[in-house]
Amino acid sequence: MWRLNVVRHKAGRHGSDLEEFKFKRRAHEKELRRARKDRQLVSKRLLLNDDEEEDGTMDTLANDQVVELFKMVHHGRDLVKKEADLRALRKALRSPSAHLIFIKQQSSIAILVTNLSGPNPQCRLEAARCLHELSHSPHHEVDSWRLRQATPYLITFLSGQSPKFTELCLYTLGNMCPDSENVRDMLLAQGIIPALTSCIQIHRTNLAVVEAVGFTLSQLISANHVTGRIIPAVLASGLIPHLLSVLTPDSQFGLGPAIECAWCLHYLACSNVDNGALVAQGTLLQCTSLLVTLGGAVAKGSTEEGMELLIWPLLRCVGNLLLSGPLGALQPQLNDSRLLAALCAFSQAFLQTHPALARESIWVLNNLTAAADSSVFCSALFYLNLVPTLIQLLPFSHGINIMVLRVLANIAHQGREYCLHLAQAGLLPALCATLKMADSEVVTFSLEVLGQLVASDPQLAEEFVRQSGLPVLEAIQYSNQETIRLRATHLLEHHLPPHCTVDTSASP
Secondary structure (H helix, E strand, O other), rough: OOOEEEEEOOOOOHHHHHHHHHHHHHHHHHHHOOHHHHOOOOOEEEEEEOOOOOOOOOOOOOOHHHHHHHHHHHOOHHHHHHHHHHHHHHOOOOHHHHHHHHOOOOHHHHHHHHHOOOOOOOHHHHHHHHHHHHHHOOOOOOOHHHHHHHHHHHHHHOOOHHHHHHHHHHHHHHHHHHHHHHHHHHHHHHHHHHHHHHHHHHOOOOOHHHHHHOOOOOHHHHHOOOOOOHHHHOOOHHHHHHHOOOOOOOOEOOOOOHHHHHHHHHHHHHOOOOOOHHHHHHOOOOOOOHHHHHHHHOOOOOOOOOOOHHHHHHHHHHHHOOOOOOHHHHHHOOOOOOHHEEEEEEHHHOOOOOOOHHHHHHHHHHHHHHOOOOOHHHHHHHOOOOHHHHHHHOOOOHHHHHHHHHHHHHHHHHOOOHHHHHOOOHHHHHHOOOOOOOOOOHHHHHHHHHHHHHHHHHHHHHHHHHHHHHHHHHHHHOOOOHHHHHHHHHHHHHHOHHHOOOOOOOOO
């Protein structure tokens, strides 16, 4: 899995150039976040600047040419000449092979930091761009710890007024965050959390900067072991309302800012540090509201390109928050039954193109129906006529049918009336099919659901027999898995006794 490592700088264009730029940006944007679909991943991003070719490529310089450029930057006194030398060095560093050569030069990083902290704004910009190139290096020798001298200045510049320079600093810091726990602790001690809060306040109308803030924060909190100090600092920083305010995609700019902020909320929710605080600040309400909106669009077939990349973190955030407390306490933020319809719409729309996303949608539905006080949601599934939609998903693999069976088991657990409604929706013949599948986990869950149905009412046992289910269970008794054999035998002996067997032969 991967995330694209290049971001086109969102600078101004004119006429047809602007439209072409927007088109290319959307194409890159779609790929940019694709890797975080299945698990939390380290990624780095590379800004392409206005003075570079659209494909971002250039000729690789020889080793001695890179060394000579560094010497000119180091010893140059004329500011105009130094600016040109820094620009040339930055372009040379676009080639990863130049990174190792550069860092081997004595005081190479210190020279860049000197220019970064100097009085000349253009030299400062080019030095920051050089550091940005290095922060994106594929070489483990060029790690974030080598660049640590620059971080106090990069953090300070986040309160500046130049959106372009601020965005550059943000992506550089974001690239440095995942490399090591020491780097994250250092950034935390240097005040990166309040700096990000201030930055998103200052530039709240500039979506390019807001997107960069979301990226940097997600990089900071996405590592596996950050719950100790970083997550509580984020929760107490006042950032959450700003992240939530971005969960309204801009039709002109694209989905980028909303996607990045949604991933931040997901990482915060899955840390389980203080999900009550997230719920209290309206996270569950805002995420579910956006899912309802997106579900309506998906149901109508009107999907914006890359929409699934926003739906993914929203689902994970909601799914994790549903596990944070009693469902009854969360219901004030779950008062829109259209959420159930949205989840089913996602499971159908992305079944072929993104089956894992379809499974994720049903996972959220499972969390809604699994709680002891979930009868309202189970009833709503019948009221909205969504159960037949779920049953139609049982033939599909990739874990989708297993998750659907979990939801159906949750519904059946509510009692006899619910079981009867499930049977009326056509579940029994569908179970006859899933019991024949080769996947032992599917068979196990099918037996569990069947057991709840036939135990709730003898009529359902008789109906199962009429659906030719008895030979299926008898065949399962020969399974090579003991657990499955025992479950099938138990159903046959206790819930499908001989007097339940119905003669289906024709009358003479």
